[in-house]
Amino acid sequence: MLILIKNVYVNGKRQDILIEDNIIKKIGEIKKEEEMEIIDGTKKIAIPGLINTHTHIPMTLFRGVADDLPLMEWLNNHIWKMEAKLNEEIVYWGTLLGCVEMIKTGTTTFNDMYFFLEGIAKAVDESGMRAVLAYGMIDLFDEEKREKEIKNAEKYINYIKDLNNRRITPALGPHAPYTCSKELLLEVNKLAKKYKIPIHIHMNETLDEIKMIKEKFGKEPFLYLNEFGFFDGVDVIAAHCVHLSEEEIKIIKEKNISVSHNPISNLKLASGIAPIPKLLNEGINTTLGTDGCGSNNNLNLFEEIKCSAILHKGTTLDPTIVKAEEAFNFATKNGAKALNVKAGDIREGYLADLVLINVNKPQLRPISNIKSHLVYSFNGCVDDVIIDGKIVMREGDIITLDEEEIYEKAEEMYAILSA
Ligand SMILES: O=c1[nH]cnc2c1ncn2[C@@H]1O[C@H](CO)[C@@H](O)[C@H]1O
Numbered sequence: 001m002l003i004l005i006k007n008v009y010v011n012g013k014r015q016d017i018l019i020e021d022n023i024i025k026k027i028g029e030i031k032k033e034e035e036m037e038i039i040d041g042t043k044k045i046a047i048p049g050l051i052n053t054h055t056h057i058p059m060t061l062f063r064g065v066a067d068d069l070p071l072m073e074w075l076n077n078h079i080w081k082m083e084a085k086l087n088e089e090i091v092y093w094g095t096l097l098g099c100v101e102m103i104k105t106g107t108t109t110f111n112d113m114y115f116f117l118e119g120i121a122k123a124v125d126e127s128g129m130r131a132v133l134a135y136g137m138i139d140l141f142d143e144e145k146r147e148k149e150i151k152n153a154e155k156y157i158n159y160i161k162d163l164n165n166r167r168i169t170p171a172l173g174p175h176a177p178y179t180c181s182k183e184l185l186l187e188v189n190k191l192a193k194k195y196k197i198p199i200h201i202h203m204n205e206t207l208d209e210i211k212m213i214k215e216k217f218g219k220e221p222f223l224y225l226n227e228f229g230f231f232d233g234v235d236v237i238a239a240h241c242v243h244l245s246e247e248e249i250k251i252i253k254e255k256n257i258s259v260s261h262n263p264i265s266n267l268k269l270a271s272g273i274a275p276i277p278k279l280l281n282e283g284i285n286t287t288l289g290t291d292g293c294g295s296n297n298n299l300n301l302f303e304e305i306k307c308s309a310i311l312h313k314g315t316t317l318d319p320t321i322v323k324a325e326e327a328f329n330f331a332t333k334n335g336a337k338a339l340n341v342k343a344g345d346i347r348e349g350y351l352a353d354l355v356l357i358n359v360n361k362p363q364l365r366p367i368s369n370i371k372s373h374l375v376y377s378f379n380g381c382v383d384d385v386i387i388d389g390k391i392v393m394r395e396g397d398i399i400t401l402d403e404e405e406i407y408e409k410a411e412e413m414y415a416i417l418s419a
Pocket residue numbers: 056071075079080083113114115135136137173175202205265291292295
């Protein structure tokens with residue numbers, strides 16, 4: 001299968017892009033050939049598909065149900081109660097709804113932590129998206145639960161591996177240090193090494209949880225986990241990292257941990273603002289996540305790009321902090337590095353995960369500075385999406401999914417959850 005995107009604005013100039021199978025084969029001037037599917041790029045710009053490094057995709061169904069609450073109240077009194085009603089079918093439709101939203105806003109890969117992974121994987125497979133899926137482990141310091149969670153996690157790793165789908169890979173998802181015991185976290189480290197897969201965990205989201213950990217274990221979360229070797233020999237994506245001591249930042253740097261910055265979720269839950277300028281100073285790999293729709297309330301990564309670019313200017317009173325290109329890299333190159341996928345850039349030999357945007361939109365005119373427009377002005381409404389070399393959306397129409405059916409089913413599933 002060959003796709004030729006003709007005369008598109010990419011990497012600063014008008015060129016053609018040839019896709020063979022799931023790889024960007026060539027960029028430059030390329031002659032049309034009969035067997036090629038041609039996409040006219042004349043009115044379009046091509047960008048790498050965006051990478052969302054922290055979400056809980058089926059939570060699309062919780063959009064708007066528990067707004068304006070702090071994290072612990074939000075989780076304990078609302079979200080966890082509704083989550084008790086979940087099943088594979090609900091999760092499947094919730095995931096499809098999330099896939100529609102992500103595709104339409106230019107995200108091609110996401111890093112997820114949730115439950116009922118059969119339902120999530122089935123939806124991701126059908127959507128054509130790329131995803132790293134982790135089962136969210138929570139033992140609440142109970143031995144019996146711990147054993148169950150470890151079994152579940154390993155079962156799901158094997159389940160995902162056995163799907164043999166190059167777009168869907170497993171990860172380990174211990175929820176957080178305040179919900180997972182040391183014994184569970186040590187087992188997670190072992191499993192990550194055994195299967196050579198990353199660990200995806202919530203870290204230092206709120207002051208409350210840090211206080212809890214300090215009272216219980218006498219140390220800040222990163223120090224506590226580091227002491228028993230949790231970060232050793234494994235790839236870790238730490239979501240949030242809102243409140244960090246200097247010593248904790250040192251550990252993040254030393255252990256090569258990737259940070260998933262979720263500015264909108266952190267603002268909405270009033271958790272705080274992550275010290276991104278400090279992390280960048282240390283050369284820490286900073287990526288972007290939306291978190292789930294219960295706390296965001298959408299999956300539009302363009303909003304996170306803009307928010308991350310302006311937020312830290314406001315807190316530091318320095319307009320040179322997080323420049324447009326840097327914020328865009330959070331959602332592309334840096335995300336790819338965190339998830340170890342050869343994507344996030346439009347380069348020969350890279351995965352063909354790319355997005356086309358028609359420039360006939362008011363927010364993109366005049367075409368004076370496209371890089372700036374994409375960060376500070378664009379609303380995320382993209383036109384064509386190619387993932388793993390397959391056309392998933394063409395001129396705004398998702399080819400892989402039945403949108404109408406998904407909207408109807410989302411209402412049905414929400415009725416079950418809210419009954
Ligand atoms: O921002 C958050 N902080 C902590 N937990 C969260 C957040 N967003 C979602 N979940 C919860 O994480 C579990 C998935 O493993 C789910 O229970 C989900 O509701």
